[in-house]
Amino acid sequence: MAVSADWLRGYTDAILLRELQEGDSYGYEIQKHVSALSKGTLQLKEATLYTAFRRLEQAGYISSYWGDEMQGARRRYYHLTPQGEEKLREEKAQWRETRKTLSILLGEDGYEV
């Protein structure tokens, strides 16, 4: 059964923070990795990606710097800040809570009120 891409897209910020927890990265590398991990379900478009980068950078969760490519356009690398680490912990805790509540509401085995 296919997972809803729209539903996943609601978690773009958290997904990007998690990607950067693995190390500094740039737009296309993250797009590829997210697509591979989600088995092609979540294809982040450039607009979604860079709007999220901008939002996260303005909030202080990530910082950015230019790569030192000598030819053509340069890569913009993104880096997770300590505030970003903290935000990711919060997002994960919130996700666990959401999953638990939803599982109870949907009557999943192993979850009780």
Add this chain to the structure above:
Amino acid sequence: MNATVEKLVRIAFQDLREDPEVLEIREAVMRDCQERFEEMTGNGYTEDEAIAAIVESLQGMEEMMQSFQSTEKTEEKTPSRDEQIFQGKKICASLFSSDIHLLPSEDGYMHVHVQEEHRDDFQVEMDGDCLRIQEKEQSHAGREIRSMLSQMQSFSDLRRIVNQALQAVSSLGKQCITVRIPQDMETVEIRTMAGDLEVRQVDCRQMQVHTTSGDVRFTGKNRGTLLRLQTVSGDMDVRGLWQEASVSTVSGDCQMEGNMQKLNMTSVSGDLSIDWHSVEGRLLCKTTSGDIDIHTPASVNVVDMLFHTVSGDCTVHKHRQENAPCHIEARTVSGDLKID
């Protein structure tokens, strides 16, 4: 860089205001798309399939535009930490490879914005009531080349150093300077070598621009008394209202649109295209091989015109009448002439 990919990215960003932040994102997106294209074509996909994937990935830029523009006003009211404010009536900028943008300021000050990472490349100072902006020659690439040469151990390294130096030079033009200027500017003088100039909604009594290969673009409602533009190979796309304007280029194409009582245009091989809104005035155009295309208002039926071409075609859709208020003179050697 694949030209189609570059064009697609430029189109995707064309409705976004071109400030340093947007230009930076455009560059990063350009890199992403280029990498996607190279990887897909390297993995057996056709160029058409790679382009289709890029088009898909670039959809939804309006979403980005909305999120940018919703914060635009508050951002403009608060000068950033790297923005300097000056009071004055004159700007003199002399740039090497950097692009420069002149944008309107609502608070009556000239603001100069230089990207933090390139701050050392510029000298910005107030000289009397003149704001002087100077780019240190070959600043960015020059430093890299000097550093490479200092590391050279033997002449066998020379080839590698020269290649790296050429790559460094090809990375020129990444810097960008933004000047927000007040409504009542007296004089603006700008010289650039490879940098492009963008002017938006500027009201300036006298404006003089000289570029070597940089393109010149005026958007919005620009106005003034005197405009002088010169390029060697840079293209010009200029809109506005001036009492007197003169434009010259060697090989750049030039597109003018607006109301100019007196307009002089010359080119060697560049094409000249004029959408002249004036119902009276004097327009002189001269090229060697470039075409001349003149469009006048529909209400102007008679024109005092003189067209001359040696080997080009001549198409005239207006009536000629001596001493008509609209005087147009166009001369070319091998270019085509057209007036409607």
